[in-house]
Amino acid sequence: MTRLWPLILLAGGGIAFFAFGLDDYFGFESIRENREILLDLVDRHGILAVIGYAAVYALFVALSLPAATLLSVLAGFLFGISLGTAAVVGGATLGAVGVFLAARSACADYFHAKAGPWLARMERGFAENAVSYMLILRLVPIFPFVVVNVVPALLGMRLRLYALTTLIGIIPGSLVYASVGSGLGTVFDRGGEPDLSIVFSPEILGPILGLAALAAIPIVYKKVKHRRRGAT
Incomplete structure (x- = not known):
């Protein structure tokens, strides 16, 4: 039971976030309304603001908040x-490591005991190309971030x-955002909303898919x- 506490705490934190309606404060409209306050905090605290932001980002990732x-x-x-990319990459990596450690501590032994021999085969297959698999999954987020963490x-x-x-794989996407x-x-000054569809434009998506293809070459x-060898 003790091993489950990290996952219980993370799950409880995520549930509390939505239960108290904190998700209502996270949107581009909230940023628009509070941007002067946020920019003032950054001006006054400098690098500490970057470190603090990375810590908040890590917490959000650890709690698997969307x-x-x-x-x-x-x-x-x-x-x-x-600096924005550095804060995102640092925070996301720390949060992902937290989820990884919690999952390994709480579930790995039980999962191995229940899964049987097929898991050993899967482990060997994954271990042979672990770097390539992880880079592909981080570069092209086919699965939810939390799944790739666990x-x-x-x-x-x-x-x-x-x-x-994880750190290397999330750099391109973090840089784009x-x-x-x-x-x-500038977008706010014009009264508009940010156009995130640019992320999926060929000019942006093409190079990222190219990196994923390079990562797949060893596989x-x-x-x-x-x-x-089998044919000979």
């Missing part, structure tokens, strides 16, 4: 592209490798090599 896009754009608005823990991935691939956020002030190479 605010990553908003917070990533806000980071670009408050800190600019470079599954590697259950498959026995090493923490250091998990943290490194921070870039959108850097122009948020394809090993499969082709294995088939050739």
